[in-house]
Amino acid sequence: MDLPIFIAPLIILLVIWYLTFSATRLDRLHQRVETSWANLDAILQRRASLALELTHFPETDPAANLLLTFAAHHARAADISVRSEAESSLTAVLLLLRQESWLVEKYPDLFEELDQITERLKVGISLHIEGVSAARARRSKLIYRIFRLAGKAPLPVKYAFEDDSLVEMQR
Template structure:
């Protein structure tokens, strides 16, 4: 016959192992979400650079402004500065330039990249907002991602 105290200890150890495995799985999922967010941010950066190149071709006088907007860091935790720079650049374009097929194509890529990025941010923030994630600090030192909000290039609306 197994003593009662030994059974309690075995059950507590088993429970601790199960909880540890669950927390480890949640931390791994959170890590994958952060990787997905970073990858989507890099894709957004590439799409924004492509649009800046097209703007530079359409309006050579805006090449420096496009380069300046592209020089603003696209940081995960603070997307507002880059978004503001991009919006300022887009406001300088005429309706004819906004209707240019090359510009529409690259702006569509930017819009899609921004949607993928914002979806990844939403999933990451959703998991990070859970009390167990905050209590056990499963996010580690990863920065809190922020949404990218910018005007749509194709029609000048949000």
């Protein structure tokens, strides 16, 4: 039978194709995570600078100023693992200020922008988390680990941002 001689290279080709296909898939997922993180990061930076703007107002008390500055600087500088904690505390402080209706009435533009940013953050976070879980789920599959299809790409980190406090902020 000559058949096995035919089939062996075919199987090898098929395996190679499948591995390339799988690697491309994972690569695309990594790209998705990078994009979503870059966009999320940009909005978070914008929010931090907005928070710092708030501290220049004469109406905000020194204690709030201190908290805001502290939180905003932390949120800007911290590396990703500390980042979510810093951002959450910034959310909490901003939420406190958002509830002061007289302050909101005095600076409607700024708070409107803050509301918009909050809206964008919510979507950004959920898209990012979805991308990270998809990439991680793929990477954990056996074939990806055996053939090291992820290469040297770092494992995407889930950004644990408190979504609840953001929802509260909408009210």
